[in-house]
Amino acid sequence: MHTSKNLLIVHHTQSGDTKKMTDAIIRGSEHKNLNIRSLSALKANSNDLLWSDGVLFGTPENFGYMSGAMKFFFDEIYYECLEKVSGKPYSVYIKAGNDGNGAKNSIEKIVSGLGLKKIQEPIIISGVLCESALIECEELGKLMAIGLTESIF
Numbered sequence: 001m002h003t004s005k006n007l008l009i010v011h012h013t014q015s016g017d018t019k020k021m022t023d024a025i026i027r028g029s030e031h032k033n034l035n036i037r038s039l040s041a042l043k044a045n046s047n048d049l050l051w052s053d054g055v056l057f058g059t060p061e062n063f064g065y066m067s068g069a070m071k072f073f074f075d076e077i078y079y080e081c082l083e084k085v086s087g088k089p090y091s092v093y094i095k096a097g098n099d100g101n102g103a104k105n106s107i108e109k110i111v112s113g114l115g116l117k118k119i120q121e122p123i124i125i126s127g128v129l130c131e132s133a134l135i136e137c138e139e140l141g142k143l144m145a146i147g148l149t150e151s152i153f
């Protein structure tokens with residue numbers, strides 16, 4: 001007997017690559033027992049995070065950090081979600097020109113403060129977004145879907 005679970009995907013894109021990664025993640029995570037809410041980081045709020053059983057964050061690296069839109073999301077939700085989202089599984093996907101570590105570190109610092117539980121190291125795609133990168137994103141979606149619906153996380 002499976003009860004349905006809720007996946008939140010919070011994302012931002014400037015020139016479209018992170019959106020393509022988001023679309024691949026959604027393709028991979030589609031599952032009959034999973035409700036998927038995919039929202040721009042400028043629109044998602046604390047209720048969305050509280051609703052979720054698991055969450056994925058997708059951002060480009062801008063100026064050695066997560067995008068301003070993603071930072072806006074964390075600024076908005078932080079105190080409302082603190083101590084209410086501890087243990088929720090999460091992962092991150094990043095599109096960068098270089099190594100993406102600035103975006104990775106900045107997100108990990110905040111989500112570790114929230115007590116989220118990492119299910120997989122961030123996917124960091126640097127340079128051209130190729131088919132294998134999108135397959136990697138699909139796989140992350142699939143992992144999250146199976147982990148949530150089978151109550152593995």
Ligand SMILES: Cc1cc2nc3c(=O)[nH]c(=O)nc-3n(C[C@H](O)[C@H](O)[C@H](O)COP(=O)(O)O)c2cc1C
Nearest residue numbers: 013014015016017018060061062063064096097098
């Ligand atoms: C304002 C701005 C700042 C950027 N800063 C960085 C950076 O610090 N490090 C990096 O690796 N790439 C940087 N980039 C490159 C973007 O991360 C890269 O183009 C990425 O693919 C954009 O993703 P998107 O198509 O989803 O917007 C920057 C791009 C912009 C527009």
